Amino acid sequence: xxxxxxxxxxxxxxxxxxxxxxxxxxxxxxxxxxxxxxxxxxxxxxxxxxxxxxxxxxxxxxxxxxxxxxxxxxxxxxxxxxxxxxxxxxxxxxxxxxxxxxxxxxxxxxxxxxxxxxxxxxxxxxxxxxxxxxxxxxxxxxxxxxxxxxxxxxxxxxxxxxxxxxxxxxxxxxxxxxxxxxxxxxxxxxxxxxxxxxxxxxxxxxxxxxxxxxxxxxxxxxxxxxxxxxxxxxxxxxxxx
Numbered sequence: 001x002x003x004x005x006x007x008x009x010x011x012x013x014x015x016x017x018x019x020x021x022x023x024x025x026x027x028x029x030x031x032x033x034x035x036x037x038x039x040x041x042x043x044x045x046x047x048x049x050x051x052x053x054x055x056x057x058x059x060x061x062x063x064x065x066x067x068x069x070x071x072x073x074x075x076x077x078x079x080x081x082x083x084x085x086x087x088x089x090x091x092x093x094x095x096x097x098x099x100x101x102x103x104x105x106x107x108x109x110x111x112x113x114x115x116x117x118x119x120x121x122x123x124x125x126x127x128x129x130x131x132x133x134x135x136x137x138x139x140x141x142x143x144x145x146x147x148x149x150x151x152x153x154x155x156x157x158x159x160x161x162x163x164x165x166x167x168x169x170x171x172x173x174x175x176x177x178x179x180x181x182x183x184x185x186x187x188x189x190x191x192x193x194x195x196x197x198x199x200x201x202x203x204x205x206x207x208x209x210x211x212x213x214x215x216x217x218x219x220x221x222x223x224x225x226x227x228x229x230x231x232x233x234x235x236x237x238x239x240x241x
Contacts, residue, residue: 008034008054009033009034009054009055009123010033010034010035010036010051010053010054010055011028011033011034011035011036011053011054011055011056011057011119012035012036012037012038012044012048012053012055012056012057013025013028013035013036013037013038013057014037014038014039014041014044014056014057014058014059014062014067014070015037015038015039015057015059015085016039016040016059016061016062016063017059020059020085020108021037023112024057024085024112024115025037027112027113027115027116028116028119031116033119036051036053039062039063040062040063040064040065041062041064041065041067041069041070041073042064042065044056044070044074045070045073045074045077048074048077048078048080049077049078052078052079052080053078053080054080054081054123054126055080055081055082055083055119055122055123055126056074056080056081056082056083057083057084057085057119058070058071058074058082058083058084058085058086058102059084059085059086060084060086060088060093060097061086061087061088067084067086067097068093068096068097068100069100071084071097071100071101071102072100072101072167074101075100075101075167075168075169076101076165076167078168079126079154079168080126080168081103081122081123081125081126081168082101082102082103082122082168082169083102083103083104083105083106083115083118083119083122084097084102084104084105084106085106085108085110085115086105086106086107086108087107087108088107089107095205098169098202098205098206099167099205099206099209100167101167101168101169101170102169102202103122103125103126103168103169103202104118104121104122104202105202106118125172125191126168126172140152140241141240141241142175142178142238142239142240143238143239143240143241144178144181144223144234144236144237144238144239145214145223145236146158146159147159147214149166149171149174149175149178151171151175153165154166154167154168154170154171156174156213156214164213166213169202169206170206170209170210170213173190173191173203173206173207173210174210176189176190177190177224177232177233177234178234178238180234181234181235181236181237181238182233182234182235182236182237183233183234184227184230184231184232184233185231185232185233186230186231187203187204187231187232189231190203190207190231190232191203207224207232210224211223211224222235223235223236
């Protein structure tokens, strides 16, 4: 992502600790991002629909609501990226945050430049998989294995007509599969980055969540298959409209 592209991005910083807010916003401003600060979740939910930020940085320890619930609501209401920045380092919190719609998870204390790198990575992935323009407008619906994904609304419909809304992160991973069916995709390809840490399990969490939605038996998947030592593969034909 170029500096010019970065400068256009609006980032919500949702944090009730003034010192952390100051550090995050100063760092983001230094790298050309615009920011808007919030101390509680209710204020974000009143504003996020109209402003449509590019990314939200969310602390889980908010005074008025659970941060994971806020992440779910942001993912349900918008198509923006979500970076969780919190003091909670437990695996259960990380899994719940990523399953709830978070794109990445950073534990305090943090290195400011690493935070910027993760912000850029989320924005780059989001723009590469959720592009706009005539080509995308003609490829809104993807039908596969008795399912249809509405890429504009992140809505997944079954053959019987039941509909469920996907979180932003889940929808991006599924879209990556649908763009390249019957091909082995690495974890890096699915996340849209070349600098994925070997310890980063966020893609595995999203695959597991998608399987629970798509598969009759998630423990023995037939649609999203694991290719051991290589990655994952969508085993289905895809029709676009």
